[in-house]
Amino acid sequence: MKNRSRRGAERALLTLTTVLLLIGAAGAAWIAVRGAMAYQHLDAARDVLVGVGSSDSDPTVWADDLAAARDDMAAARALTSDPVWAAAGSLPWAGPQLTAIAALAGAADGAVAALEPVSAAASALSSGSLRTSDGGYDVELLASWEPAADRATVALTDATSRLSAVELRDVLPALADQVTRAHELFARARADADALHRTTRLLPAMLGADGPRSYLVLFQNSAEWRSLGGVVGAVAQLNTDQGRITLTAQASSTDFRDAGGEPVADVPEGLRPLFDERPARYVQNVTQLPDFAAGAPLAREMWRQQHGTEVDGVIAVDPVALSYLLTATGPVSLPSGDVLTSENTVPLLLDEVYRRYSDPKQQDAFFQSATSAVFGALAAGDLEPRALVEALDRSGRERRLLVWSADSQEQAVLDGSTLQGGLPGSGDGATTLGVYVNDGTGSKMDYYMRLGTATTWCSDGTAMLRVTLRNDAPDPATLPEYVTGGGAYGVPPGHTLTGVYVYLPTGALLQDNTVTGDADPSGFVRAQDRGHEVLKWSVRVAPGQSATLDLTVATPRTPRLETVTTPMLPAVAAANEAPSCADAG
Template sequence: MSALPRPARTAGRIFAWTVAGLLLLAVVIAVWVGVRGALAYQHLQRIQTGAAQSTAALAADPSSAAPTLARLAADASEAHQLTSDPVWALASHTPWIGPQLAAFGTVAAASDELLRESLLPLATAAQNVSIDGLRPVGGRLDTSVLAGLVTPAQDAATRAADAAVAVQDIDRTPLIGVVGTAVDRADDLFSSVSTAVDTLSRTSRLLPDMLGRNGPRTYLVLVQNNAEWRSLGGIAGAAVVLRADDGRLSLIGALSSGDLPRGFTNPVVALPDEVTKIYDTKPARYFQNLTQIPDFTVDAPIAREMYRLKTGTDVDGVLAIDPVVLSYLLQTTGPVALPSGDALSADNAIPLLLNEVYLRYAKPADQDAFFAGAAGAVFQALADGRGSASGLISALTRAGEEHRLLAWSAHADEQAIIDGTVVAGQLPVTDAHTARFGVFLNDGTGSKMSYYIDPDVSLAWGSCRPGGQSAPRQLTLQLTLTSRAPADAATTLPEYITGGGVYGTAPGAAEVVGNIYLPQGFELVSATATNGAGFAGGVHEGRRVLTFGIDLTPGASTGVTVTVRANTAAGDAQAVVTPTADAARAPVVVATCGAG
């Protein structure tokens, strides 16, 4: 017989039953969450597999994308419902497993917003839009096909951005295994899709007016020469003048650096003291140095003013491309005939325009004429409607992502839409999620030796903690410059390529002047060069700048290492690098700290 009094025995039984009930409830919740989580995961897997492809299809053929997006939207809705009931919400507040469930639920909710509230309505609105209608016919591009997309594209861009931010803001610190990996993948996917939809939204608003819907427009198109580096690509060796009138495109002029004064005595615009401390006043006095300042919103107005002083004409905007962009466009137009009798193709455009032309023509005027003729021939092929609209969009998208296509408008309302995009060509911006370096390279040889230089850039976090929470973090950038010039370059390459020692660099060698922009909010820990070179510097728009000079003989390599630190939540890093003649070399280098 029990020695405990009756009330105590009753309380014990109640406690035991309560514990048993709680255990049973925990088992039920675990089974409920597990089953629903497994089902939701299957839906999200299908979304992961199909979303990027469907977004690409939306740009190429909206009518074909709608059915697939409808199926993916149904998957997203199911995943959201499976992960948003009260039981799931309760389990999301438990230790350890709770953050995994909360993150999973956020991805599901964001998927629902991205697909059902952003992409599907946009695809539905675009069903009657033929992207091929953007292909010029008889020299005219009908921009009215975009009219019906302006409002739905803006709404879709807002929804897509909200969904991307929701995933980006997930705290990665407590996430483990497959959940952390899935969140990282979702972050990449959502950011990519959001950028694509935002680009479509801005394009639908910009393109009609920029192509002369409300009156003729004139644009100065700079062709940067990557064989002689400047921060944003290369010297402005040639330019063409493009006229747009109610969608009709025509070339109305061409000029080279020789068509402008050798150098303006005084800067054509006033530059801030912090800029002249780093770059002197040359970018505002010499056409060839226009893109030495790594901010196209500064460079383009300088180009516009130089052209006005030369011709008396104010252009409506300034664009910049390079021969690599021309090679991308030639992939869709096919080869074009040049005034010289050459056939310019996607395969030969880069070596022909950036190297072989200097072996063929000794006079700079002949080289510039060849350069301008090539750009004009490609533009004419586009104006004639050669190639598909989807091919043209793909080429221009790639060029923009690689910072090879830059645009600036003299109309403030249009420039406000361009600002902040990849084609704006502005200084890298560090935000709460991503620390961004700028690695901007300039030729100091006065030659075309940059064609033979390879800049290899890498990034590494000192301690790879997941992003999302502020913590002390150290980040290192490694730049290695290597010369591929032939050993006998001093005697076998023309003087126009080697520089002939005119500016103090021995023929065959190459001088690279670099400016490394540190991420905002980060302090410098160390900066070293394997050749013992020192660093000057300054500050540009709140960013510390390290300036160095390196001479490279044929076959030589020199490394530069810069380490910075900050107390930051950023878990991603990027380095924006001067685009080179090598189309396979990414001008944006990335590093990330994944979950776990």
């Protein structure tokens, strides 16, 4: 009886084992088939999404493309969300693959669904429906896009977070590459959705949806460096009302009354040891402060004292931003007979004008006519809407377009964006250093100056930054005295005296600094600004020479090490090799 019972138990165990094996094989086959199908759907959707929003794509068909991508994403999610799939996620080797596919499908499905309403806004911008019959902007239509942009930003934030949490160490390379690419794609889309959300919250009011507004526009001259771009050479007041824009006043920086010994307001305490009180005395220097929220109110107060108008906000642009805007307006004619285009704006405004006119008043008049022509074309509405959006987006990303609002709630909308022109912050896996340059020569020689930066991690707690300045000026004898400075401030003609302000990340400490190259002996000042240790490097560079500063910084290691710099002229940065950790002090 015992043997018969044992044989019966053995047969039952064998039968159970066979059944389990068959179930396991069926489950594996089920997962394999559904996984292959899901992967095909994800791959098809990725090909569609890569094309959406590319420079040569047509926004009017984005909605159809996104609908197709959403169908593929929804199918992939359905294929990877059943109980069998979830249970298999804990299996060795196979588990990480299944988890990655499921996370990719789930994140992508939610993100694409949120993007569809945003595509309608892109299509409207491209078609020009934002313009009204009287040449203004439809502020109600613009505001109506805000809820969809908000939902898209939230969904894309969730999607990038979900993909960031996927552990790729044990995932097959092809699948890991798919997850990485999707993360990059959704991160870019999130940035675009966030920009649209901020725009739809802020721009209707700025365009006068709730009543007339006025804004002071500062035009920075990049031929004479300031932290945020260049010296303020010309200013203008724009008024807005119910979507219509008018240019109501213009002035040169030389038109402002000399503030004498009294600044118009207090310079923030941390900035005073670094920049003195010059930004509060002269409108030319308000962009010397690397924080636009600190400099813009000074310009606003100077304008109030000069013209009696208290504007609602301040905007700063540089000649490169103007060249981007001209891609939307097309060429504009100037009273001088010149035709300003996207290609000739920078050399005409920053070089040729000084060769043509020796009188600074004539130079200022030329600048004013150029800016008036560009903004006149923008206000008239005779432009290509999509090119305008791209020009504004590019200018913002490159920190060539800065905005400050006197309304604290509106200013809060700008928090964390490049439009705010704030001090470098670290987060999202990045450690960021700021490198800001200011001319001390009283010249326009920075048209020929080149700035380069490079960084490297040396250990978990040590980083290195390299800053290079190079003077590519021709023979000073071939340049106008107004450009070389004529030996003012004790600097020989053609030489440049530059103040380089390096802002370390909050809590970071400077360990060592070394200067190499051809430059004259350098000077250093150390200070603190709102939690940032700051090193000011003063250096003089002759034509054909260069100087390099290497800094060693104590700061916890993060996945990325980045720099934020004063916006340079296109394609003129100094090439920089990464600093050697062997040289760290």
